[in-house]
Amino acid sequence: MTILGPLLMAGVFVVPIWLAMRDKTDHRILVLDKTGIFIDKLPDSKTIKFTYGAESLPSAKAKLKDGPFDLIMVIAGDPINADRAEPFLYYVKQPGMSTEQYISNSMENILFDYRLQGDSIDVSKIDRARRPVEIQTIKVTQEGKDEKTNTDTNMIVGFVCAIIIYFMIFLYGSQVMRGVIEEKTNRIVEVMISSVKPFQLMLGKIVGIALVGLTQFILWILLTFLIQSTVVNVMFKDQLADVAKQNAQVEKVNRNDLSANIPSMKKVKSPNEVIERINEFQNIDITKILICFAFYFLFGYLLYAALFAGIGSAVDSEADTQQFILPVTVPLIASFIIAQAVATDPDSGMAQFFSIFPLTSPIVMMVRLPFDVPVWELLLSMVLLVLGFLFFTWLAGRIYRTGILMYGKKAGWKEIGKWLFYKG
Amino acid sequence: MNPIIEVKHIHKQYANHVALDDVSLAIAPQKIFGLLGPNGAGKTSLIRIINQITGPDKGEVFFQGARLSPEHVDYIGYLPEERGLYKKMAVGEQAMYLAQLKGLKKNDAKVRLKEWFRKFEIDSWWDKKIEELSKGMQQKVQFIVTVLHEPKLLILDEPFSGFDPINAQLIKKEILELREKGATIIFSTHNMGSVEELCDDIALINKSKKLLDGSVKEIRKAFRSSIYNITFKGNLLGFTNAVWAGAEFLEKKSDDDVHTVTLKLLRQNKPNDLLQAVLNSGEILSFQEVIPSMNDIFISVVEQRQTANTQSSFTE
Numbered sequence: 001m002t003i004l005g006p007l008l009m010a011g012v013f014v015v016p017i018w019l020a021m022r023d024k025t026d027h028r029i030l031v032l033d034k035t036g037i038f039i040d041k042l043p044d045s046k047t048i049k050f051t052y053g054a055e056s057l058p059s060a061k062a063k064l065k066d067g068p069f070d071l072i073m074v075i076a077g078d079p080i081n082a083d084r085a086e087p088f089l090y091y092v093k094q095p096g097m098s099t100e101q102y103i104s105n106s107m108e109n110i111l112f113d114y115r116l117q118g119d120s121i122d123v124s125k126i127d128r129a130r131r132p133v134e135i136q137t138i139k140v141t142q143e144g145k146d147e148k149t150n151t152d153t154n155m156i157v158g159f160v161c162a163i164i165i166y167f168m169i170f171l172y173g174s175q176v177m178r179g180v181i182e183e184k185t186n187r188i189v190e191v192m193i194s195s196v197k198p199f200q201l202m203l204g205k206i207v208g209i210a211l212v213g214l215t216q217f218i219l220w221i222l223l224t225f226l227i228q229s230t231v232v233n234v235m236f237k238d239q240l241a242d243v244a245k246q247n248a249q250v251e252k253v254n255r256n257d258l259s260a261n262i263p264s265m266k267k268v269k270s271p272n273e274v275i276e277r278i279n280e281f282q283n284i285d286i287t288k289i290l291i292c293f294a295f296y297f298l299f300g301y302l303l304y305a306a307l308f309a310g311i312g313s314a315v316d317s318e319a320d321t322q323q324f325i326l327p328v329t330v331p332l333i334a335s336f337i338i339a340q341a342v343a344t345d346p347d348s349g350m351a352q353f354f355s356i357f358p359l360t361s362p363i364v365m366m367v368r369l370p371f372d373v374p375v376w377e378l379l380l381s382m383v384l385l386v387l388g389f390l391f392f393t394w395l396a397g398r399i400y401r402t403g404i405l406m407y408g409k410k411a412g413w414k415e416i417g418k419w420l421f422y423k424g
Numbered sequence: 425m426n427p428i429i430e431v432k433h434i435h436k437q438y439a440n441h442v443a444l445d446d447v448s449l450a451i452a453p454q455k456i457f458g459l460l461g462p463n464g465a466g467k468t469s470l471i472r473i474i475n476q477i478t479g480p481d482k483g484e485v486f487f488q489g490a491r492l493s494p495e496h497v498d499y500i501g502y503l504p505e506e507r508g509l510y511k512k513m514a515v516g517e518q519a520m521y522l523a524q525l526k527g528l529k530k531n532d533a534k535v536r537l538k539e540w541f542r543k544f545e546i547d548s549w550w551d552k553k554i555e556e557l558s559k560g561m562q563q564k565v566q567f568i569v570t571v572l573h574e575p576k577l578l579i580l581d582e583p584f585s586g587f588d589p590i591n592a593q594l595i596k597k598e599i600l601e602l603r604e605k606g607a608t609i610i611f612s613t614h615n616m617g618s619v620e621e622l623c624d625d626i627a628l629i630n631k632s633k634k635l636l637d638g639s640v641k642e643i644r645k646a647f648r649s650s651i652y653n654i655t656f657k658g659n660l661l662g663f664t665n666a667v668w669a670g671a672e673f674l675e676k677k678s679d680d681d682v683h684t685v686t687l688k689l690l691r692q693n694k695p696n697d698l699l700q701a702v703l704n705s706g707e708i709l710s711f712q713e714v715i716p717s718m719n720d721i722f723i724s725v726v727e728q729r730q731t732a733n734t735q736s737s738f739t740e
Contacts, residue, residue: 187508191569194475194502195525197494405477407506418439 180312300362310396313403358388501575658706
């Protein structure tokens, strides 16, 4: 899993790019333009080359079979005034979606400019009229300084953290549970606890898997990043450049060179936005987020892992875990659902309660955090989480030390309740 | 000598069943101590308390005179009845881990392990995974791990289960050798044959109570019931007539004129009286006292207690 994980993750990034790039076939297109609008105007790309001709369709079709063309496009009628221009594309072997998309985009751009020019409308005026609105949220800090923030970015940061915590708790929590069940069914546990205290063994298991998880996690991030960037850069270098060029070309055609005068128009999809997002990250107070992430990740995991260990000790096989695992997974899943509601309204009473309640706070608080949580709420939430961790670990420890020595008897809730009060 | 382990008035209760009821024991050092009892008698509960896996509800345990405490676990080696190892781990790695858990230094552990592996002729298993070994092979590894840190007290719960006769013999030899080297061994079993063979002292536990304890020799002596076995050549009728008033006949076997008779002497009759009676009836080929086996004692004591219980419940 350690190595496979990053490969899979990288795959998730790389495969779509690869799929998009796959349509590498060269196309030579013979354009029979009876309207004359498009002649010599369709831009060639690296794989798509346009040639213009005037012969009849039957004689052109012969060329389709023997080459050099693999596509014939026939443009007829009145594309300028039609509701929808409908050129015909003849093929022997069907071209990919991206080819079709490229052709129709290019034609739309040409028609757009043509129509505007026909109506004597200045393209730059249209662009001017269509400038977007983007709300710039600015936070007034305690010191009275202004800080630029962005609700979207805040939500994304909070959510990504919450999702990571959610999955890690599930993944490594159930790993703890399986480990305990394994030790129990192996019967090695009796040897172990003749050397160490059951509580020590349980904590050791939890901490051990936490370290495994952390190693894996770091490795995953590093490897995923490494594999992804290497693959993308090496394998798809040409294609990426190609796409960039193509986009630039399309945009150039689209703007008809006029948009160069209006820099704000380029904002969408420009690299500026990435830089802006990064700036906003910095405004969120990345250290605070990181510290809180580490804290909630750690204690959230510890709390749930203890519960999972308690469950593992009470059963004889993984199949028996169902009835006990539900009360543990319900708050976890619930907090994930609550988190979505919290993101839209981070200061509601519900958001406050669940971001302080220890079983849900690791996930809910992470979503709230980028929206500036009052310090006392954050501290209360943290203290309660630590107390919750201590309490549940103690509770799980009581169940554990009796549970691991019970074989063959299927314990119910009542039985487990009794274990809590056995003397050491 | 001071006992290595002293158990004083231990009570242990689970939900609604009493596992141990006022059990006291003293185990002398450098002895093999048999902890006997039928299934569910409370043996494992007692062993777990000595191992500090669980604590008693009442009572105390002393290790070499000091109250039992966590630092004593390094002096104890425990082979549980239900045993197992981490299946996915390599044999050597696992043995090293368990040895270090018992406080051995890494290098010592390695040297000792290599020695034991050679002794048991399992050197080649070092890098194998536990799950690749047969059950008997796993038991060998587990035995080594139990004794590796040279514990003063070795607790073996049914140690021979899962071993073939040859390996059981090997383990027996090792147990005796460990005693020679100074270890005390608590040996829990219901296999009475191995008790007579190995144990110096025993305690018999049934239904959470200690019924009996002491040295094997003395217990067997105490359970002597003047039963003798005599084989002679001659006249059976004459013999019967000579002794009938002083003995109860339990069993007779005849092969032509060779007779084997098992009988119980009654009243104050001594073996010599019996012999005198026989002298006139024929030629004595063999004469011996029948000492009850541990098995007989075990069964008779457990059954006696049960009938006593039923009787007392009648009177109540």
